Amino acid sequence: MQIKIKYKNSATAKLKEIEQGDWIDLAIDEDIQATAQSKVSVDLGIAMQLPKGYEAHIVPRSSTYNKYGLILGNSTGIIDNSYNGPEDYWGAKFFATESVEIPKGTRLLQFRLVKTQKSELKENIHFVENNLEENTNRGGFGSTGN
Ligand SMILES: O=c1ccn([C@H]2C[C@H](O)[C@@H](COP(=O)(O)OP(=O)(O)OP(=O)(O)O)O2)c(=O)[nH]1
Incomplete structure (x- = not known):
């Protein structure tokens, strides 16, 4: 599958092509300097035309919280x-639990393609009010936990 990608500039880290099925690492495209207990927005420096019927989901790499808080x-x-325009660069908004400095190019996140709900369902969703009396209660939110 070919995906059109635009890198912000020649210093932006290139995505690594991978075998089908794996998550793809994403690097930050600027240095992070954050104080403890602060919000930090960071540019990922890539814009993409995702394949029709797909969206992308971004989550942190498992090491990101442990290494950088x-x-x-x-x-x-x-x-x-x-979100596919030439300036629609991907970004991320973090909460820094501690003071941290991280250089541009560090891979903090990962993403995968996911079929959009619309492309999977192929029909519109209508919410119809109903008392659900034919069903049995499970006991309420949290009732199956320890
Ligand atoms: O972590 C993120 C989340 C979103 N986006 C981009 C892609 C997405 O298509 C767009 C809008 O995101 P979303 O729909 O989640 O934002 P919203 O809070 O609903 O605001 P908006 O009114 O901008 O849609 O921002 C990112 O680059 N990184």
């Missing part, structure tokens, strides 16, 4: 298929 503020970044 960074938490991805939105938990999962969703790149919509329509």
